[in-house]
Amino acid sequence: MELNAQSVEAIVRRVVAQMDSTAQTAGTIPIGISNRHIHLSREDLDTLFGKGYELTPLKDLSQPGQYACKEQCTLVGPSMRAIEGVRILGPLRRQSQVEISVTDSFTLKVKPPVRESGSLEGSAPITIIGPKGIVTLREGCIIANRHIHMTPADAATFGVKDGDYIDVDAFSGSKKTRWFDVQIRVSDKFHLEMHVDTDDANAAGLKNGSVVTVVKP
Amino acid sequence: MELNAQSVEAIVRRVVAQMDSTAQTAGTIPIGISNRHIHLSREDLDTLFGKGYELTPLKDLSQPGQYACKEQCTLVGPSMRAIEGVRILGPLRRQSQVEISVTDSFTLKVKPPVRESGSLEGSAPITIIGPKGIVTLREGCIIANRHIHMTPADAATFGVKDGDYIDVDAFSGSKKTRWFDVQIRVSDKFHLEMHVDTDDANAAGLKNGSVVTVVKP
Numbered sequence: 001m002e003l004n005a006q007s008v009e010a011i012v013r014r015v016v017a018q019m020d021s022t023a024q025t026a027g028t029i030p031i032g033i034s035n036r037h038i039h040l041s042r043e044d045l046d047t048l049f050g051k052g053y054e055l056t057p058l059k060d061l062s063q064p065g066q067y068a069c070k071e072q073c074t075l076v077g078p079s080m081r082a083i084e085g086v087r088i089l090g091p092l093r094r095q096s097q098v099e100i101s102v103t104d105s106f107t108l109k110v111k112p113p114v115r116e117s118g119s120l121e122g123s124a125p126i127t128i129i130g131p132k133g134i135v136t137l138r139e140g141c142i143i144a145n146r147h148i149h150m151t152p153a154d155a156a157t158f159g160v161k162d163g164d165y166i167d168v169d170a171f172s173g174s175k176k177t178r179w180f181d182v183q184i185r186v187s188d189k190f191h192l193e194m195h196v197d198t199d200d201a202n203a204a205g206l207k208n209g210s211v212v213t214v215v216k217p
Numbered sequence: 218m219e220l221n222a223q224s225v226e227a228i229v230r231r232v233v234a235q236m237d238s239t240a241q242t243a244g245t246i247p248i249g250i251s252n253r254h255i256h257l258s259r260e261d262l263d264t265l266f267g268k269g270y271e272l273t274p275l276k277d278l279s280q281p282g283q284y285a286c287k288e289q290c291t292l293v294g295p296s297m298r299a300i301e302g303v304r305i306l307g308p309l310r311r312q313s314q315v316e317i318s319v320t321d322s323f324t325l326k327v328k329p330p331v332r333e334s335g336s337l338e339g340s341a342p343i344t345i346i347g348p349k350g351i352v353t354l355r356e357g358c359i360i361a362n363r364h365i366h367m368t369p370a371d372a373a374t375f376g377v378k379d380g381d382y383i384d385v386d387a388f389s390g391s392k393k394t395r396w397f398d399v400q401i402r403v404s405d406k407f408h409l410e411m412h413v414d415t416d417d418a419n420a421a422g423l424k425n426g427s428v429v430t431v432v433k434p
Contacts, residue, residue: 102419103320114391114422146392171397174331175363175417180393200392202319203420205331 028211029148029168032062032193033201036104037087038073038128039097044137048073048130055090062191063149065091074129075100077108082129093118098126098141101199105143115142116183144197147183149190158214162186167215168194174205178215245428246365246385249279249410250418253321254304255290255345256314261354265290265347272307279408280366282308291346292317294325299346310335315343315358318416322360332359333400361414364400366407375431379403384432385411391422395432 045053049071056070071088075098083104097120105112112124119142126141127134148166155161164184170177182194194212201207262270266288273287288305292315300321314337322329329341336359343358344351365383372378381401387394399411411429418424 102422103415106419143391174360176397178395178397180388180395197420198320199416199420202323203414203416205319 027213029192029194029214031170031201031206031208031210031212032195033206033208034099034144034195034197035087036075036083036098036100036198037068037089038075038099039089039093041094041096042092044096044128044135045092047133047135048128050132053132055088055092057090061089062193064189064191067091075104075108076127076129077110079107079109081107081109083107095120096128096135096137096140098128098137099144099197100141101197102143103199110141112141112143114145116145116147116185117142144195145183146179146181146194146196146200147185148192148194149185149187150192151188151190152186154192155184155186158184160184160186168212169215170200170204170206170210170212172206172210172212173201175203177204179212244430246409246411246431248387248418248423248425248427248429249412250423250425251316251361251412251414252304253292253300253315253317253415254285254306255292255316256306256310258311258313259309261313261345261352262309264350264352265345267349270349272305272309274307278306279410281406281408284308292321292325293344293346294327296324296326298324298326300324312337313345313352313354313357315345315354316361316414317358318414319360320416327358329358329360331362333362333364333402334359361412362400363396363398363411363413363417364402365409365411366402366404367409368405368407369403371409372401372403375401377401377403385429386432387417387421387423387427387429389423389427389429390418392420394421396429 057067058070059068061067067090069088069090072085073088075083075086100112110124110126115123120140123139124141125138127136160166162184165181166184167178167180168182170179274284275287276285278284284307286305286307289302290305292300292303317329327341327343332340337357340356341358342355344353377383379402382398383401384395384397385399387396
């Protein structure tokens, strides 16, 4: 086997997947807490930051290929109150998407539905303010559903498949909580992690790195 | 039976208790969402609003004898960020107590423990700013535990007693959730209601008037 950048990456991925499998055997899934954030389309990035603008990656996220950017925007809604410093995540997407919490929705007076990422039809309108322009999305604002990213190997270990819904116990925080109907998302590009928003994490008293356990049916 | 103010009150209480029992029979408990708030001692009210100041009742709360006041204060913590417009609840108490959410605790950078109301020993310090003065509590800031107020009749119906801990399902919101270790508090002065903070309510997508059901052991 020739050792080039691509093969090294493939090996590292396999080792990491193996480490994930070990974690699964212990029956726990690490938590990743998603603060409010924005995914942008090429067109909306142009409007907000200027024609041809390129995002500046700041930090890789746990899901491979996803990264937080230096760029931030301000959100506003019908309340005429602003939430400032909302992080842009890369890479660019086909359609812009704004993910906030229910707590944020009261600040802005918007009524986003609970949705899986990318499922934006009929979701809430919202306005994004950038340094070079303003975009009002007709739809695109959601409260992200509770979901778990995992590899096909993880899915086999847990006995689930892409699109399944399971229940998990969040017992490692200060307030013991069970979350029902957590969506399973399987891809060999994923890394084992359950994503919840700040409302869920704060209600259960969880931090990044806290773990949950799958409830046996 | 002579009909005076006292006997009428006793009858109304009994009728209301009966109505509560009907609700219990259906197996549901209504939710009351507690936003951040402040209980003050006589001494701290003097410091914040001026010697001999009297609170102005604004609205009765669901628990008999408790009321929201016109008066509000500002909270600050080591973050040097302020949370303004925090409601004072009456009547006065022996010791001042500030109840906030985990979300608020990040804004203020305070680390309050999850506690039942009144259990303040070793709880977090916090600063309250009033129109006439500032009070820094050495302890008194907590995250209120999840708890259910009920009458002795309610307790009999549910088969629980004061100080018990039970589990409840919050299924009427947008994200199905189970709360474990919910404290039972029984008094003939109480009205059947489960109290949760804004983090819990928002995480489960509940509103005031939403209901929970007791999980059978």
